[in-house]
Amino acid sequence: MSGEKIPINRTLVGIISLVCLGIAAYLFWLAAPDQFAQQDVATGAFMRVGLLMFALWLALPTRNRDAAWANxxxxxxxxxxxxxxxxxxxxxxxxxxxxxxxxxxxxxxxxxxxxxxx
CATH class of the missing domain: 1.20.5 (Single alpha-helices involved in coiled-coils or other helix-helix interfaces)
Structure with a gap:
């Protein structure tokens, strides 16, 4: 399998980022404080994963430009x-x-x- 290119769907990475950030925002602002025991941990986890996926989405190549790290x-x-x-x-x-x-x-x-x- 070495030498094979793995296609990454940039749109899917963006959607995952938005969903994770949306869940984090919901847990932070709208959810009841005592909804479940580890709400702060889940909020932080969704926020971090959402921000990481957003950074990956920004760095991925598009049809018009190379990847951010190409040059x-x-x-x-x-x-x-x-x-x-x-x-x-x-x-x-x-x-x-x-x-x-x-x-x-x-x-x-x-x-x-x-x-x-x-």
């Missing part, structure tokens, strides 16, 4: 992993990290083709 270089991947680990270890570095990323984004952005002559 990510290994260096960008390593930097993202290091940033996630850094934020997990020291949450107070989020704001300075965002400022540094904004500066790099501003400096390294693509320039306009037209330049005014002085």
């Amino acid at each position: 990510v270089s290994p260096w960008v991947f390593v930097v993202i992993i290091m940033a996630v680990v850094g934020v997990a270890v020291r949450p107070k570095i989020v704001v300075p990290l965002l400022i540094v990323m904004a500066v790099f984004g501003f400096v390294l952005r693509p320039r306009n083709k037209k330049r005014s002559r002085r």
Whole structure:
């Protein structure tokens, strides 16, 4: 079975995400607080699965664009992993990290083709 591509139905992933998020919203806002013993656990589980499926739905390829990870270089991947680990270890570095990323984004952005002559 190695080498076989497994088709993933993007629409079904989106529907699963919406259903899980809908159930979580119902349990959080509309269900009676004493409906069942583990209501908080079920609400959290449906919320997490719904958000994970939503992230997967966003990352899957469509007919018009490649998958979200198709054009990510290994260096960008390593930097993202290091940033996630850094934020997990020291949450107070989020704001300075965002400022540094904004500066790099501003400096390294693509320039306009037209330049005014002085």
